[in-house]
Every structure is written in structure tokens, then in C-alpha cells.
Amino acid sequence: MIRKSLLLAAATCFALGAAHAADTKGPTDKTGKKADPAATAAPDKGVLFAPEQADSEGSVTVGGKAIAYHAVAGTIVVHPKGWDDTAWREKSDSDLGDKKNAQAEASMFYTAYFAKGAPSADRPITFLYNGGPGSSTVWLHMGAFGPKRVVTADDSHTPAAPYALVNNANSLLDASDLVFIDAPGTGFSRIAGKDKEKAFFGIDADAYAFDQFIKAFLTKYGRWNSPKYLFGESYGTPRSAVLINELTTDDNIDFNGVVLLSQILDFSLFAGLQGANPGNVEGYVTQLPTMAATAWYHNKIPGGRPADLQAYLKDVEHFATTEYASALAQGSELDPAAKQQIAQKLASYTGLPVGYILKSDLRIDGPAFSKELQDDAGLTTGRLDTRFSGADMDPLSKDADYDPQSAALSSAYISAFNSYVRKDLHFGQDEVFKPSIDVFGPWDWSHATPGAPALKMVGTSVMPDLAQAMKYNPQLKVMSAGGYYDLATPYYQGWYEMHHLPIPAELQKNIEFHYYESGHMVYAHADSARKLHDDVASFIRRTDNISR
Structure with a gap:
């Protein structure tokens, strides 16, 4: 959770519990030195x-x-x-x-x-x-x-x-x-x-x-x-x-x-930190099915969402671990035509514009996805639970500024x-x-x-x-x-x-x-x-x- 998730932190004063009475001199060991x-x-x-x-x-x-x-x-x-x-x-x-x-x-x-x-x-x-x-x-x-x-x-x-x-x-x-x-x-x-x-x-x-x-x-x-x-x-x-x-x-x-x-x-593999390790592409692969599920939930799938979510996600998982993973692994050696094709497939799964995906070099970051998916409506998509949405804190920001699910519950x-x-x-x-x-x-x-x-x-x-x-x-x-x-x-x-x-x-x-x-x-x-x-x-x- 964000409290629990690796992001949110809220510090307050410590309150010590009941304590033993103390010997102000402190105990000593058998050598006469002060004991731990x-x-x-x-x-x-x-x-x-x-x-x-x-x-x-x-x-x-x-x-x-x-x-x-x-x-x-x-x-x-x-x-x-x-x-x-x-x-x-x-x-x-x-x-x-x-x-x-x-x-x-x-x-x-x-x-x-x-x-x-x-x-x-x-x-x-x-x-x-x-x-x-x-x-x-x-x-x-x-x-x-x-x-x-x-x-x-x-x-x-x-x-x-x-x-x-x-x-x-x-x-x-x-x-x-x-x-x-x-x-x-x-x-x-x-x-x-x-x-x-x-x-x-x-x-x-x-x-x-x-x-x-x-x-x-x-x-x-x-x-x-x-x-x-x-x-x-x-x-x-x-x-x-x-x-x-x-x-x-x-x-x-x-x-x-x-x-x-x-x-x-x-x-x-932590979603949102992939940019800190550009050579590690596995995180983009493992988070893609969740992005597709989110686009499905918010009816952002171009041409309408499939009826069966689980069957749909099986297709996304297969694409993620095959064509998408292979494209990311090729890095700058990826053929431009193949890159365009992968971007179009990603757009069909995530609901994001092809141009945005190409600009991101096929690497869709979690916080950026949360900000972009419903940007046309001025909404930030939840991170802990992408079913939740909330008003953008800053309409011009690149990434989500808060988590609507955490705020909601x-x-x-x-x-x-x-x-x-x-x-x-x-x-x-x-x-x-x-x-x-x-x-x-x-x-x-x-x-x-x-x-x-x-x-x-x-x-x-x-x-x-x-x-x-x-x-x-x-x-x-x-x-x-x-x-x-x-x-x-x-x-x-x-x-x-x-x-x-x-x-x-x-x-x-x-x-x-x-x-x-x-x-x-x-x-x-x-x-x-x-x-x-x-x-x-x-x-x-x-x-x-x-x-x-």
C-alpha cells in the first residue's frame, strides 16, 4: 500500500511504552566494567x-x-x-x-x-x-x-x-x-x-x-x-x-x-523505478497486463473492450513476454518499422496514443501511465487500485501526483x-x-x-x-x-x-x-x-x- 507500498511516509513523535526503573549507575560485569x-x-x-x-x-x-x-x-x-x-x-x-x-x-x-x-x-x-x-x-x-x-x-x-x-x-x-x-x-x-x-x-x-x-x-x-x-x-x-x-x-x-x-x-521489477535502470526491461513486461486491465476497466480499449477480461489478459501476457520483451531487449537495434508495429499493439492494449508510446521509446512508466490514461478528462488513475480515479493535482505534470485509492480509503x-x-x-x-x-x-x-x-x-x-x-x-x-x-x-x-x-x-x-x-x-x-x-x-x- 502506499503506506504499505514503497512511496507514502508519515512521521509523528515516538511514544515510549512502560519502562523498567533504572539503576542510574548501571550494572557492571565481573571485571568491574560497565555492562551492556x-x-x-x-x-x-x-x-x-x-x-x-x-x-x-x-x-x-x-x-x-x-x-x-x-x-x-x-x-x-x-x-x-x-x-x-x-x-x-x-x-x-x-x-x-x-x-x-x-x-x-x-x-x-x-x-x-x-x-x-x-x-x-x-x-x-x-x-x-x-x-x-x-x-x-x-x-x-x-x-x-x-x-x-x-x-x-x-x-x-x-x-x-x-x-x-x-x-x-x-x-x-x-x-x-x-x-x-x-x-x-x-x-x-x-x-x-x-x-x-x-x-x-x-x-x-x-x-x-x-x-x-x-x-x-x-x-x-x-x-x-x-x-x-x-x-x-x-x-x-x-x-x-x-x-x-x-x-x-x-x-x-x-x-x-x-x-x-x-x-x-x-x-x-518495481513499477515506477524502471527509468533508474534502463538496461532492465523486465519491469515493463510484467506491468503491461495491469495497464491493459486498467484500460479495459475504464473502457479505453480502442474499438471497445473484449467481453472476457481473463482471456484478454492471457493475450496481453503472451504479447508481453514474446514480441514486446524481444523488442525491448533489442534496444537501439530495433528496426523502426518493427518499433512502429509494437507501438501500435501497445496502444491497442493500453489506450495510450501511439505518438506518446513512441516518445516514451516503448517504455511506459507506471506513474506516467496513471497520469496519461484519463488525462483528457483531467483525471489521475489510481496506482494501488487503478479502478479509482481522482482530479489531477497538476494538469501539467508528467507523473501522477498522488494516489486516488489511498486518498479514498x-x-x-x-x-x-x-x-x-x-x-x-x-x-x-x-x-x-x-x-x-x-x-x-x-x-x-x-x-x-x-x-x-x-x-x-x-x-x-x-x-x-x-x-x-x-x-x-x-x-x-x-x-x-x-x-x-x-x-x-x-x-x-x-x-x-x-x-x-x-x-x-x-x-x-x-x-x-x-x-x-x-x-x-x-x-x-x-x-x-x-x-x-x-x-x-x-x-x-x-x-x-x-x-x-
């Missing part, structure tokens, strides 16, 4: 944070059946890589650490829903998170799978408050217990201590924090023997790739499945959650909820491909991480899902990535694909939300290894 305060923290507590918990009860009706649940809104304290509890166990109860010189730690907020009357020890449990990086998980929580859902308009701006919060008939509680997690620094999660951004803001640091959270949660609630799932959306999908590899190969914890919604595992989600979390979950009365934070300055995009730790690269692909986890655990199942109208993480990019994973051919059968007539937030479209629930619930039931 972080090393004296208890495993479930920190020098700066202590875990919190608020319990509540509720009920949700899914498929006509009422499901009573116990909800916990709380925090778990996690430490950055390198911390362990050995030093803490050697300290006395009076050694509490020095807050003024404390090392970095995070208090990660979560909301867990446990179905009552179910054998919880072996009931499936799913860990869910949005992306950004720098986004909270308010979107999946209040729009997709939580027991309450905020009602929003389908493809237009939702009117201002009061917003309707209703029973979510698409909640996943019928198939799994649920844990919605806010990334460090977002939502009600907080980070503090020395070098806190370096400790938690980065591909590897972020995944490690989630790794520590999940293990602590499994211990706290006795769920080590439950069927386990990861569900990540947007940047949550590369997080899942790195995380599942850590859990599988480093921690020896096999998960039953991973769900990747609005997938992006190879950052070089954000207030409803954020307002509804701020009310719900305090009134129903009884958490955060005196705290600020941060839907998103600006992490792009300090974020460390470098990442080492598994097996090559010395080759840490920026803007890399995490496809090898997922591949390694699948090879290490050949029973791991993966579901890739997306919306046809998502121009932030195009649906065909997910298909393309999964078909280029470095895995044995027989492991491809462990991957399934589901696509919907919606955008980045698939669940923002009512029929797609229902189908998404049904597909994910089926995926869990087919892979949880529970005898029925």
Missing part, C-alpha cells in the same frame, strides 16, 4: 519497554456460523541480532540496566484472536502483516480478516465519518487463529535505544525482529505444535521470503504455508481502527497510533543472497530466500495472490517471479496462484474479499495436516 544494559534485560522485557496486554471477548459470524473468540491486544519486546539471555541470567534481580545508555529494543504491538471451543494447541495459527516498509497492519486487520470490517466505497472516495464497522463475514477465524503484527515503529509498536533505526530498519533487521516476535509468541501462548502460516501483503511479501528462510533454516521451524498477497520479491480505515482498538480491545488509551512512518531515509536495502553472505547488495531480490526455504522444507506450500488492477505490485510480476524461482521443477507444484478483479488491497472489492477468504481458508485446510 541490553544484555541485562529479561527475555520477555527490556530496559526501556515491558510487555503489555489487554484482554477482551467477542463473536464473529462466518458462513452463517457464530465463532466466539478471545482477543488479546498487547506487546512483545524483541531485541536486535546479537542479543541473548545468557548475560541476563547471570545478573541479580537488582541489576536493571541504565535507560540513559540502553541499547536498541522494540516493543511490537499485536492483536491476536483465538477461537473459543477449539483445541488451540493444534489449531492453525496465522501471522499477518502489511508492508511499506513503514506501515502498520491496520489494512489487513480492518479490511480483510479481522472480526470487524470497515465499510468503504467500491471504487470511489468513501464519505467522511461516521464510518460503519460491521461483522466481517470474511474473517479467517473459521480456519485459523489470527495474529496481526505491527512492524517496529508503526502502529502501537515502538523502538528506542541507541542506534534504534539501524537495529530495526532494513531488510534483514526487520525480518529478524519478526522472527524473534514469532518465537516469543509461540512460547507465550503454547503454540509451538500448531500448524503455522505467514501472510504478508506488499512489502510484507519480501519480509515473508526472508523470514520463512530464517525460521526454516536457522531456527529449524517448519511452517505449513506462506501466503503472498500483492507480491514483490525482486525490487528491480485511508480515513475510513484509520478512524475506524482508532475507535475500535480503544473501545473494543481496550488498548492504547494514552498512546498515538501511527498508521505509517517514514523509514526510507534510514532503511537498509542491502541483503545477502543465501549462500553468498559476502555479496550484500542494494535493491536486490529475495527470491533465493524463498527458494532456499522451499528446498530445505519440500513440504512448504506457497499461495501467490494479487489484483488485476494493482499497478504498485502488478499481479503478473508475482506470476513471473514464482516461475523464475531457483527451485527443482517438482517444487513448482507447491505453489498456487489466485487473481482477483481488484487492486493492491484485494479485499477493498466486496466480491474479491469473499473469494480471497475462501481461497486462503481452503489453502490452510488443505495444508494444516489435521485429520478431519
Whole structure:
């Protein structure tokens, strides 16, 4: 999402959670030197944070059946890589650490829903998170799978408050217990201590924090023997790739499945950044089907739109990976007559003028497409969900200046959650909820491909991480899902990535694909939300290894 998508950032002040009292002198080790305060923290507590918990009860009706649940809104304290509890166990109860010189730690907020009357020890449990990086998980929580859902308009701006919060008939509680997690620094999660951004803001640091959270949660609630799932959306999908590899190969914890919604595992394919790497043409190929779907939706196809969207997109996908990819690969060697022919074909799929396409050298950029498609009407087309449109901010700009879908839905989600979390979950009365934070300055995009730790690269692909986890655990199942109208993480990019994973051919059968007539937030479209629930619930039931 744009909060979750790699573009929008909103920074507010940090509010530290409850902290331990401190020994102002600080503890010392056996040599008399001042000890590292972080090393004296208890495993479930920190020098700066202590875990919190608020319990509540509720009920949700899914498929006509009422499901009573116990909800916990709380925090778990996690430490950055390198911390362990050995030093803490050697300290006395009076050694509490020095807050003024404390090392970095995070208090990660979560909301867990446990179905009552179910054998919880072996009931499936799913860990869910949005992306950004720098986004909270308010979107999946209040729009997709939580027991309450905020009602929003389908493809237009939702009117201002009061917003309707209703029973979510698409909640996943019928198939799994649920844990919605806010990334460090977002939502009600907080980070503090020395070098806190370096400790938690980065591909590897972020995944490690989630790794520590999940293990602590499994211990706290006795769920080590439950069927386990990861569900990540947007940047949550590369997080899942790195995380599942850590859990599988480093921690020896096999998960039953991973769900990747609005997938992006190879950052070089990111729509909108192709101009920064002119030699890489694959991103233009993978985003073309979404542009065609968008032109279809807005009735911009010359000569009228075909009746069958899915069949139409199959034709576009074939053209994109054959004639179009070949033309782009030829670069300046492309024959002018062939270039004209490709431009005309692109115009027939995208609804853009041939002259515009030739001027762009056949390379149609995502933000430029959003600005150009409905330019004659003074409208900007959505990026997260291209079904949405909004008035141009600047009619003369080259690229879209904002995202109409984000503008249309954000207030409803954020307002509804701020009310719900305090009134129903009884958490955060005196705290600020941060839907998103600006992490792009300090974020460390470098990442080492598994097996090559010395080759840490920026803007890399995490496809090898997922591949390694699948090879290490050949029973791991993966579901890739997306919306046809998502121009932030195009649906065909997910298909393309999964078909280029470095895995044995027989492991491809462990991957399934589901696509919907919606955008980045698939669940923002009512029929797609229902189908998404049904597909994910089926995926869990087919892979949880529970005898029925």
C-alpha cells in the first residue's frame, strides 16, 4: 500500500511504552566494567519497554456460523541480532540496566484472536502483516480478516465519518487463529535505544525482529505444535521470503504455508523505478497486463473492450513476454518499422496514443501511465487500485501526483481502527497510533543472497530466500495472490517471479496462484474479499495436516 507500498511516509513523535526503573549507575560485569544494559534485560522485557496486554471477548459470524473468540491486544519486546539471555541470567534481580545508555529494543504491538471451543494447541495459527516498509497492519486487520470490517466505497472516495464497522463475514477465524503484527515503529509498536533505526530498519533487521516476535509468541501462548502460516501483503511479501528462510533454516521451524498477497520479491521489477535502470526491461513486461486491465476497466480499449477480461489478459501476457520483451531487449537495434508495429499493439492494449508510446521509446512508466490514461478528462488513475480515479493535482505534470485509492480509503480505515482498538480491545488509551512512518531515509536495502553472505547488495531480490526455504522444507506450500488492477505490485510480476524461482521443477507444484478483479488491497472489492477468504481458508485446510 502506499503506506504499505514503497512511496507514502508519515512521521509523528515516538511514544515510549512502560519502562523498567533504572539503576542510574548501571550494572557492571565481573571485571568491574560497565555492562551492556541490553544484555541485562529479561527475555520477555527490556530496559526501556515491558510487555503489555489487554484482554477482551467477542463473536464473529462466518458462513452463517457464530465463532466466539478471545482477543488479546498487547506487546512483545524483541531485541536486535546479537542479543541473548545468557548475560541476563547471570545478573541479580537488582541489576536493571541504565535507560540513559540502553541499547536498541522494540516493543511490537499485536492483536491476536483465538477461537473459543477449539483445541488451540493444534489449531492453525496465522501471522499477518502489511508492508511499506513503514506501515502498520491496520489494512489487513480492518479490511480483510479481522472480526470487524470497515465499510468503504467500491471504487470511489468513501464519505467522511461516521464510518460503519460491521461483522466481517470474511474473517479467517473459521480456519485459523489470527495474529496481526505491527512492524517496529508503526502502529502501537515502538523502538528506542541507541542506534534504534539501524537495529530495526532494513531488510534483514526487520525480518529478524519478526522472527524473534514469532518465537516469543509461540512460547507465550503454547503454540509451538500448531500448524503455522505467514501472510504478508506488499512489502510484507519480501519480509515473508526472508523470514520463512530464517525460521526454516536457522531456527529449524517448519511452517505449513506462506501466503503472498500483492507480491514483490525482486525490487528491480518495481513499477515506477524502471527509468533508474534502463538496461532492465523486465519491469515493463510484467506491468503491461495491469495497464491493459486498467484500460479495459475504464473502457479505453480502442474499438471497445473484449467481453472476457481473463482471456484478454492471457493475450496481453503472451504479447508481453514474446514480441514486446524481444523488442525491448533489442534496444537501439530495433528496426523502426518493427518499433512502429509494437507501438501500435501497445496502444491497442493500453489506450495510450501511439505518438506518446513512441516518445516514451516503448517504455511506459507506471506513474506516467496513471497520469496519461484519463488525462483528457483531467483525471489521475489510481496506482494501488487503478479502478479509482481522482482530479489531477497538476494538469501539467508528467507523473501522477498522488494516489486516488489511498486518498479514498485511508480515513475510513484509520478512524475506524482508532475507535475500535480503544473501545473494543481496550488498548492504547494514552498512546498515538501511527498508521505509517517514514523509514526510507534510514532503511537498509542491502541483503545477502543465501549462500553468498559476502555479496550484500542494494535493491536486490529475495527470491533465493524463498527458494532456499522451499528446498530445505519440500513440504512448504506457497499461495501467490494479487489484483488485476494493482499497478504498485502488478499481479503478473508475482506470476513471473514464482516461475523464475531457483527451485527443482517438482517444487513448482507447491505453489498456487489466485487473481482477483481488484487492486493492491484485494479485499477493498466486496466480491474479491469473499473469494480471497475462501481461497486462503481452503489453502490452510488443505495444508494444516489435521485429520478431519
